Amino acid sequence: xxxxxxxxxxxxxxxxxxxxxxxxxxxxxxxxxxxxxxxxxxxxxxxxxxxxxxxxxxxxxxxxxxxxxxxxxxxxxxxxxxxxxxxxxxxxxxxxxxxxxxxxxxxxxxxxxxxxxxxxxxxxxxxxxxxxxxxxxxxxxxxxxxxxxxxxxxxxxxxxxxxxxxxxxxxxxxxxxxxxxxxxxxxxxxxxxxxxxxxxxxxxxxxxxxxxxxxxxxxxxxxxxxxxxxxxxxxxxxxxxxxxxxxxxxxxxxxxxxxxxxxxxxxxxxxxxxxxxxxxxxxxxxxxxxxxxxxxxxxxxxxxxxxxxxxxxxxxxxxxxxxxxxxxxxxxxxxx
Amino acid sequence: xxxxxxxxxxxxxxxxxxxxxxxxxxxxxxxxxxxxxxxxxxxxxxxxxxxxxxxxxxxxxxxxxxxxxxxxxxxxxxxxxxxxxxxxxxxxxxxxxxxxxxxxxxxxxxxxxxxxxxxxxxxxxxxxxxxxxxxxxxxxxxxxxxxxxxxxxxxxxxxxxxxxxxxxxxxxxxxxxxxxxxxxxxxxxxxxxxxxxxxxxxxxxxxxxxxxxxxxxxxxxxxxxxxxxxxxxxxxxxxxxxxxxxxxxxxxxxxxxxxxxxxxxxxxxxxxxxxxxxxxxxxxxxxxxxxxxxxxxxxxxxxxxxxxxxxxxxxxxxxxxxxxxxxxxxxxxxxxxxxxxxxxxxxxxxxxxxxxxxxxxxxxxxxxxxxxxxxxxxxxxxxxxxxxxxxxxxxxxxxxxxxxxxxxxxxxxxxxxxxxxxxxxxxxxxxxxxxxxxxxxxxxxxxxxxxxxxxxxxxxxxxxxxxxxxxxxxxxxxxxxxxxxxxxxxxxxxxxx
Numbered sequence: 001x002x003x004x005x006x007x008x009x010x011x012x013x014x015x016x017x018x019x020x021x022x023x024x025x026x027x028x029x030x031x032x033x034x035x036x037x038x039x040x041x042x043x044x045x046x047x048x049x050x051x052x053x054x055x056x057x058x059x060x061x062x063x064x065x066x067x068x069x070x071x072x073x074x075x076x077x078x079x080x081x082x083x084x085x086x087x088x089x090x091x092x093x094x095x096x097x098x099x100x101x102x103x104x105x106x107x108x109x110x111x112x113x114x115x116x117x118x119x120x121x122x123x124x125x126x127x128x129x130x131x132x133x134x135x136x137x138x139x140x141x142x143x144x145x146x147x148x149x150x151x152x153x154x155x156x157x158x159x160x161x162x163x164x165x166x167x168x169x170x171x172x173x174x175x176x177x178x179x180x181x182x183x184x185x186x187x188x189x190x191x192x193x194x195x196x197x198x199x200x201x202x203x204x205x206x207x208x209x210x211x212x213x214x215x216x217x218x219x220x221x222x223x224x225x226x227x228x229x230x231x232x233x234x235x236x237x238x239x240x241x242x243x244x245x246x247x248x249x250x251x252x253x254x255x256x257x258x259x260x261x262x263x264x265x266x267x268x269x270x271x272x273x274x275x276x277x278x279x280x281x282x283x284x285x286x287x288x289x290x291x292x293x294x295x296x297x298x299x300x301x302x303x304x305x306x307x308x309x310x311x312x313x314x315x316x317x318x319x320x321x322x323x324x325x326x327x328x329x330x331x332x333x334x335x336x
Numbered sequence: 337x338x339x340x341x342x343x344x345x346x347x348x349x350x351x352x353x354x355x356x357x358x359x360x361x362x363x364x365x366x367x368x369x370x371x372x373x374x375x376x377x378x379x380x381x382x383x384x385x386x387x388x389x390x391x392x393x394x395x396x397x398x399x400x401x402x403x404x405x406x407x408x409x410x411x412x413x414x415x416x417x418x419x420x421x422x423x424x425x426x427x428x429x430x431x432x433x434x435x436x437x438x439x440x441x442x443x444x445x446x447x448x449x450x451x452x453x454x455x456x457x458x459x460x461x462x463x464x465x466x467x468x469x470x471x472x473x474x475x476x477x478x479x480x481x482x483x484x485x486x487x488x489x490x491x492x493x494x495x496x497x498x499x500x501x502x503x504x505x506x507x508x509x510x511x512x513x514x515x516x517x518x519x520x521x522x523x524x525x526x527x528x529x530x531x532x533x534x535x536x537x538x539x540x541x542x543x544x545x546x547x548x549x550x551x552x553x554x555x556x557x558x559x560x561x562x563x564x565x566x567x568x569x570x571x572x573x574x575x576x577x578x579x580x581x582x583x584x585x586x587x588x589x590x591x592x593x594x595x596x597x598x599x600x601x602x603x604x605x606x607x608x609x610x611x612x613x614x615x616x617x618x619x620x621x622x623x624x625x626x627x628x629x630x631x632x633x634x635x636x637x638x639x640x641x642x643x644x645x646x647x648x649x650x651x652x653x654x655x656x657x658x659x660x661x662x663x664x665x666x667x668x669x670x671x672x673x674x675x676x677x678x679x680x681x682x683x684x685x686x687x688x689x690x691x692x693x694x695x696x697x698x699x700x701x702x703x704x705x706x707x708x709x710x711x712x713x714x715x716x717x718x719x720x721x722x723x724x725x726x727x728x729x730x731x732x733x734x735x736x737x738x739x740x741x742x743x744x745x746x747x748x749x750x751x752x753x754x755x756x757x758x759x760x761x762x763x764x765x766x767x768x769x770x771x772x773x774x775x776x777x778x779x780x781x782x783x784x785x786x787x788x789x790x791x792x793x794x795x796x797x798x799x800x801x802x803x804x805x806x807x808x809x810x811x812x813x814x815x816x817x818x819x820x821x822x823x824x825x826x827x828x829x830x831x832x833x
Binding site: 197200207208214218275 | 638640659660661663664665670672677678679680681682683684688692693695696699702703704746
């Protein structure tokens, strides 16, 4: 059994190189920042970082499905804006008294429908994902502002129980709920991606759509599913974010969130060329982005410079990953 | 001819790794003549001309221009010497105008170092006038017909003061009328003292236009024919030349009809109707020249391209095939010509490639059965003797022959009734080739019907029970028994029946 144990460990490392690289970077920044500023390690700060890693993790997992097909979704932030105002509006103004689960169902159904439309436009009309979802970014923002009459929507003092169970509370008094959600969704997503035929089809078509099609895979349908998953999780993210903040201003709620989701996915090992990606890596990547945001603050980087530092760190992350990969590929090739 | 040749190739050798593409080939080209360079696929025609045009550098031998030895290390050097090669696939930028294409990379500039559009227009108009064409310098190339696009290439060559114009299969995508226009122009250019070299398959055209024919065979000079000597039989004899050593193939008894095409029409040649049958246990080769429509036909059967008309039956049942998925469900497998684009996913392991078409079978409520994958891939690897330490190996790291075995394994593991194999031995080494022939024979022995599309005469004659020959989208004929020889295939394939 000794040898199988060893080879299992080796396989684990080989299969998750990217995830491990990013995890190591995560730990390194966590340690270094803490050494400079001990309060970085305080339980309050760690909980806070986990909460945001969880919230952004949900949408990053969604977008990674699309990225694996070789596509992109730029409309996530606007869709969060739309569902973020719709959810409290429906709950309080439009359908008072309706069961929460029904309202969540309606919001998620709208999100899935949006994903379906993206997918159909991309596969059947053959528009480019960038263009379709860029238009989505504009359209859903406008819709959010129109339906809400440009008014900030929230729950006021109502639904505190719902907010507590879904977002504000902590599991075992330590793990913030959004992070629990991300882990649960992450496990489902990882199973879907790695253990089902759907996942295998996505990875195959992301690498070489023609070869997948020639092997009898209905590539269009698989891509449409990917966009539906992405929008579903973006819509769910909108619900979570508004439960967290208790106030969604339609003109800016969710602005740029797609970029944080994409950064997390790319840092976590998704290639924008398609066909590559692991859910654990995506969660680590998202956590790294959130950790860095906080670390930048703790390390006293002037607020004006914050974005530049973030951009630099993401660039560093993907560069290190690329270089390590190329080195590994060279060693594998020469070992043959 | 006592004149000095414009360009002369002397004892040229060209080796690509293990392949000796040109073996001591010599050829001379004189001003004011039209020369056809002929040979089968792989005879070395294109390689020789590419050596003259600076695309390839000869491994040995000399090239003389105007009687002086020169080296032609680049296409630019070739065009300085007046040698221009017009490829079969035209090298034009679709989105640019005629003028911009002609002067691409050597644009005349104004004194402010900006592109001098007026000068481009003036010189382009002059060239177009010389060619007797009607389009304008500002016409976008994408708006021109293929025939006119070719004229743009010729104009470009003339603008570089070309003296030797090499054209690779220039008429392959031209209409009858366009071909006539081209030939008239070629005669005009000849009258002006240019030498025009045609690389061509089409015997009738060669006979019409050429002053001289140079034939290559297996990378060597096979012979030359002067104007008076050019006729079909002599050309074919020089191209074929050798007696093939056919091993005694056991012809299995053909069983039930597994694939039947009735009046099938495809977009490649919409006016042609193709009908044929494949029987169980049969290997039917489909021969023809490049561009005869064989790939298009097989892809239409496999549901990649749409049928314009006609009907397909599989094992006696009429089938409607709209996608590769449908085709696979009815029991058809397709090994594509372009392995890396369509056959395999190079970054994925052997195992995942082998099970790619069968994922729906090796699953349980949507969950993949990893154990079955390992088992299927391991069996396939052993059956086809794929040389690899492990089925987890990335396919891209295997040799071409082993990659192709993975593609075959993918289909064999599904047990289809009909195999469509499109150039299954393209670009792989000799040893793997014969292994692949054995695999194909095994498929037929186990009761499948095999359509074996190939442009290599030797393998067609080696593996086929029957030969179907395509010519310009049409089924030109079927050869069986003693008729299955190189000359008959060439006659049908070139349409010189």
